Amino acid sequence: MTKGLLVTGGTGFLGQALLQKLLASGRRPLIAAVRQKKTNLPLEVRVEWVSELGSSTDWTACLEEVGVVIHCAARAHIMKEESTDPLLEYRRVNVQGTLALAEQAAKAGVHRFVYISSIKVNGERTASNTPFHAEDIPAPEDAYGISKFEAEQGLVALARNTDMEVVIIRPPLVYGPEVKGNFASMVRWLCKGMPLPLGAVHNKRSLIALENLVDFIALCADPERSPRAANEVFLISDGEDVSTTELLRKVANAYDVPPRLLPVPVIWIQALVRLLGKRAVADRLLGSLVVDSSKARDLLGWKPVVSMGEQLRKMALHDARI
Structure with missing residues (x-):
């Protein structure tokens, strides 16, 4: 058996x-x-x-x-x-x-x-x-x-x-398919045409x-x-x-929506997320893994x-x- x-x-x-x-x-x-x-x-x-x-x-x-x-x-x-x-x-x-x-x-x-x-x-x-x-x-x-x-x-x-x-x-x-969490949120933001300040992030993520x-x-x-x-x-x-910027562009291409990515300097984004107490979010968006x-x-x-x-x-x- x-x-x-x-x-x-x-x-x-x-x-x-x-x-x-x-x-x-x-x-x-x-x-x-x-x-x-x-x-x-x-x-x-x-x-x-x-x-x-x-x-x-x-x-x-x-x-x-x-x-x-x-x-x-x-x-x-x-x-x-x-x-x-x-x-x-x-x-x-x-x-x-x-x-x-x-x-x-x-x-x-x-x-x-x-x-x-x-x-x-x-x-x-x-x-x-x-x-x-x-x-x-x-x-x-x-x-x-x-x-x-x-x-x-x-x-x-x-x-x-x-x-x-x-x-x-x-x-x-x-x-x-049916992914949840931050990745799903990212897809929703892109599909709604929301401008995202992530057009100049040069990290690497696996x-x-x-x-x-x-x-x-x-x-x-x-x-x-x-x-x-x-x-x-x-x-x-x-x-x-891929970098966060590259990933967002790939997602936008797959969903056939324009990627509205603003090339905001990473140092400005880091300063903002520190003020908001969102270090973990910053690590995922800006850091490399x-x-x-x-x-x-x-x-x-x-x-x-x-x-x-x-x-x-x-x-x-x-x-x-x-």
């Missing part, structure tokens, strides 16, 4: 796209762990309801006859944080919840555990010509990045002491198209196709590093399946239909 594949966070932005990819490639059986009792997931996917992700979560039903786990679920960036101790909440879900699942998976005989981490484990910024590497000493700064790194450490220790393989993937910003990310995850979730991925850490990107994803190519023979332009055009077509 073929063992199944469990995807946590199956109704999320990444989880849904990943399940569609796995179904299209013929992976069966598929199990999705979700927090909503009602979902729109395909009938071919067995859905298991999990009320929360924490240290006491019982994963027994989800892990029955499962050979591979892809752990996408997490407490992600909270735009309006209400917790008085955000790090405590991130640790409860992202560290304790992840390790509880992994420990139960190892005991259940799961062969490989694929963990979707974050480039924030490496840090928040790079010099434009000095990319992050998988072998760099981690330097997370915010609560989310710290919790992801601590979960990674626990998984590495678990892999040393059990027969379960662990694969850690640290993506940068992910974009694709991004990863949703299709490229799910393709790489699917590869890592197939031990027969990727035996060399066992117990490795991968940084992954499109391989098309470049990753070296050559390990994925050299070790596993992986290459992107879509270009940045192709993924952006698919986003525009999707948005036009809804």
Whole structure:
């Protein structure tokens, strides 16, 4: 009997796209762990309801006859944080919840555990010509990045002491159809014709198209196709590093709208965002964050399946239909 594949966070932005990819490639059986009792997931996917992700979560039903786990679920960036101790909440879900699942998976005989981490484990910024590497000493700064790194450490220790393989993937910003957050806001601003003071930004940012990310995850979730991925850490990107100005122009071109970008000096924008207390926003818009994803190519023979332009055009077509 073929063992199944469990995807946590199956109704999320990444989880849904990943399940569609796995179904299209013929992976069966598929199990999705979700927090909503009602979902729109395909009938071919067995859905298991999990009320929360924490240290006491019982994963027994989800892990029955499962050979591979892809752990996408997490407490992600909270735009309006209400917790008085955000790090405590991130640790409860992202560290304790992840390790509880992994420990139960190892005991259940799961062969490989694929963990979707974050480039924030490496840090928040790079010099434009000095990319992050998988072998760099981690330097997370915010609560989310710290919790992801601590979960990674626990998984590495678990892999040393059990027969379960662990694969850690640290993506940068992910974009694709139905993306949310700051990227979605940027698209809305451009489509509304709002002038943006970002026409003279010469930073470099690595991004990863949703299709490229799910393709790489699917590869890592197939031990027969990727035996060399066992117990490795991968940084992954499109391989098309762009400045904020270049990205905005690419988005505008995909959506067939004029890019109204004002060439405001970066130093003026920095001064304004400091006054507004928005340093994190400034880092994303003005700073550089470049990753070296050559390990994925050299070790596993992986290459992107879509270009940045192709993924952006698919986003525009999707948005036009809804």
